Amino acid sequence: MRINLISDTVTKPTPQMLKAMFEAKVGDDVFKKDESINYLEQKVAEMFGKEAALFFPSGTMANQTAIKIHTNPGDQVICDKDAHIYNYEGGGVSFNSGASCKLIDGHRGMFTAEQAKAAINPPDFYHSPLTSLIALENTANRGGGACWDFDEIEKIHTVAREHELGFHLDGARLWNALVEKGETPEQYGKLFDTISVCLSKGLGCPVGSILIADEETIYKALRIRKILGGGMRQAGYLAAAGTYALDNHITRLAADHAKAKEIGQTLEKLAIIKKVEPIDTNIIIFYLQDDIDEQSFLKKLEALGIDLIGMGSGKLRIVTHLDYTSEMHQAFLKVIQNVL
Known part of the structure; x- marks a missing residue:
């Protein structure tokens, strides 16, 4: 039995999801004629x-796509120093939009309204980039799946409105935050101009994300998606997976969170572990003691049938997910307790 805890992107469609995919009604989505895509959107x-x-x-x-809609070349995007759009999207902010990022030194991938306000460049000072967008990430990946305080999001929304800035949410794992905090999609829809949500992480779909906004913005997004090469034909097979996941896989995210917290409690008891970051959802960030070699540690686990991911400097990540069963969970806990 191999246990893969590298990411929640490693999941495979369940038999029920595959059935929904095979039964999907499809058309050509480039012409907006795919019934399953239209329904999901x-x-x-x-x-x-x-x-x-x-x-x-x-x-x-x-x-x-959202960043390109909100900015012009030379503009600046405010985000946290650990934001996915800055660290893990291939420099796309500069390549695709000709924009730069103003990085905030937040806490676990999150920042305050005061920090956001202080990061805005004076619009009449033409020597500095024009600030045009504030971008948040919830949950914050590099922050260990951390959930934002919704009250703080509302305050940042007020700052964005007062300064006439766009407000974007990278909600790749927003479903996890909604379940953990008891929040609703509508709460977020009222605050953000654009929201991206992922279907292929916690929800277990093979492919797909959704960008949500007003009609005018989505019309612009359609053109940009075409430019970036994102138009697909009979993509309804993928949309059917997304629809199934939204109907069946959201509430079960709580089980992933519970397993993650139990793993964290076990890691905290081990002498070779220096620190475990607070665990909100399904991501565990932990640090090895200084005298423990990260690569040797990962290879030892790999030999035992367990795959984790190293983030450098003795920092490692574990992500629980749909395919991480209760049997795997007990086996993993046994390994880290008795072997390591």
């Missing part, structure tokens, strides 16, 4: 109380 838009939504092959493409 309308479903997600309604969930968030927005006018429209657009299906994308990846969350990176959805985020990059």
Whole structure:
């Protein structure tokens, strides 16, 4: 039995999801004639109380499209220093939009309204980039799946409105935050101009993300998606997986969170572990003692049938997910307790 805890992207469709995919009614989505795509987009838009939504092959493409809509070349995007759009999207902010990032030194991937306000460049000072967008990530990946305080998000929304800035949410794992905090999609739809949500992480779909906004913005997004090469044909097979996941896989995220917290409690008892970051959802970030070699540690686990990911400097990550069963969980706990 191999236990893969590298990411929640490693999941495979369940038999029920595959059945829904095989039964999907499809057409050519480039011509907006795919019935399953259209249904999914309308479903997600309604969930968030927005006018429209657009299906994308990846969350990176959805985020990059939103950034391009909100900015002009030379503009600046405010985000946390650990934000996915800055660290893990291939420099797309600069390549695709000609924009730069103003990095905030937040806490676990999150920052305050005061920090956001202080990061805004004076619009009449033409020597500095024009600030045009504030971008948040919830849950914060590098922050260990951390959930934002919704009150703080509302305050940042106020700052964005007062300064006439766009407000984007990278909600790749927003479903996890909603379940953990008891929040609703509508709450987020009221605050953000654009929201991207991922279907291929916690929800267990093979492919897909959705960008949600008003009709005018989604019309612009359709053109940018085309430019970036994101138009697909009979993509309804993928949309059917997304619809199934939204109907069946959201509430079960709580089980992933419970397993993650139990793993964290076990790691905290081990002498070779220096620190375990607070665990909100399904991501565990932990640090090895200084005298423990990260690569040797990972290879030892790999030999025992367990795959984790190293983030450098003795920092490692574990992600629980749909395919991480209770049997695997007990086996993993046994390994880290008795072997390590």
